[in-house]
Amino acid sequence: MSSTSVNIVLRAYDQFCPLILGAIDTPGFDFDVRFRAPLSNEFPEGIHGGEVSFNRYVMARANGDDRLVGLPAFVLRGFRHRNYIVRRDSPLESLSELKGKRVGSNSWSDTGTMWARAALREAGVEVGDVQWVIGHLDDKIRMKPKTPFDVEPPHGSTFLAGDQTLMDDLRAGTVDAATTAFMPPSVYEVGGEFRRLVRDFRAAESGYHRRTGVYPAFHIMAVQRSFAETNPRAVLALYDALIASWENWWLKLKNFGEASPWAIEEAETMIRDFSEDTPPFGLDKPAHRTMLAAMCHEQYAQGLVGTAADPARLFSDFEEIAKAAGR
Template sequence: MPVATGQVRPDGFELDLESRAVTPDVLSEPEVDGGETSFSRYVLGRAAGDDRLVGLPVFVMRGFRHRCVLVRRDSDLTTLEELKGARIGLTGWPDSGNTWTRALLRAAGVDVKGVEWTVGPLVAGETGKDRVGPVPFPDNVALTGDGLAEGLADGRHDAIMTPFMPEEFFTPDSRFRHLLPDHRAAELDYYRQTGFVPGIHLVTLKRESVERHPWLPGAVLELFERSKRHWQARRRLLADTTPWLLDDLTATARTFGQDWMPYGIDRNAAMVAAFCEELHAQGISNRRIEAEEVFTP
């Protein structure tokens, strides 16, 4: 946002930053030099030998995934382990976030091959998203156009995985709840075990733009680093966007240090390696891609 509003400006180049409702397909738009990109789609491209995009270790979207598993309010399910053999709906198969969420199930001893998966929109009629990806679905995965939220409510699914909550989730009469009664505690424990908050989207540049301007990746990374620092400082100064934001900012700093979403290759090495391992272990990538292949120093 500081870059978009002009509070933080590029050094040595001009930037036309456009906000989109849907994550862009950078390669399909000849007029753009780069953009926000799914971490999963980028890594899968590199695994397949496609190097037309140069990924920057600038993760502009991160998030824990324990909160993303929903069940009906009257469900008896309260743990990830109880999802063995369950019927689970999710909003996209190769998505970065859903890959991280399935990793939680695998860590809990759930065989993802034994789950009955249904891929579809959270609400019927949602379009504009590739939910399938470059690799055919496994035999235990089906595609639907029906809304997952209604499927959960009427019993077709035992649980759903979604990064975005249904509108009614924020009402006192919501039919849904988080699977984990204390997802924040589970996420804190995850961080203490792994040392990272999972990366979802990153910034990429077209290789042709980088070849014309070899200094560009470093300049863009430096710009986003300055923007992030400015954003963090402003949030601490104007800590009233939610009633208890100051308390949350304080707890965040004491838990994660001064930067809970670090940029750079070295500080993200463990997270990148874990993600590459999951893509292969879950059958999304046909080959095991090493973390060192993801970013060029």
């Protein structure tokens, strides 16, 4: 019996390596996972689906663009209190102290920076309370090329010239803090010139989770609508394969969690404190619905969209496919 080929883009996260390595049985479907391909919400020729920016996906839905069919598979998640950087000698210690300050960002439409601003707002600092500076982080971490899914930063934002970087301005004291998806190496250096703004970010993020019920999702999986309409069984097979890969990884983590000294403690933290967020699939758990509602609200509150997306409709196409298949 021949198999249907499905070409997807997905980074080689630990929990999806079983799928990438061919350790997941997918009868009737042959998944070619391009884990080295760049991520984009616009799939190139020959790519049926892949990992996409959740923020850009939801903004597109809010604006009536339904070219992609999203799967409720939250393949990348995290908190963003940890992603604010200051100079080591900075007197700043908390997000609430950023009101009125100059804060740099090397992306405005990324999901991570959207959630970073959500954390800021939850700390009492509105987007308009900050003087935003937009530019390259440093010589290696550059701004991404603008896509049709992106929006402009707020009116009055400062844009750095091509040869300037946020880290240089942070070093010079002309920027008070910066937020970015990836930490520059100096943040990890003992006694380096930069540090995280929130020193005990685990405590801050745990408190945020307790207060809001939100464990932010950054990326989801999506497929082209044309592919979903002609291959609905492949969409469900992809979803099932992602779940099976996660479960394979989860079992091995609990049995062989030795990648770091306390990896097994992190697994137990997920079981104890994030039971409604684990596994990161589906819409039946209240925690996932809370996160979706928060995302739609934040996009509107931050001025990313003129009308908020309906959280109940973000994955309605996938739900219809599942219902038609008796799922």
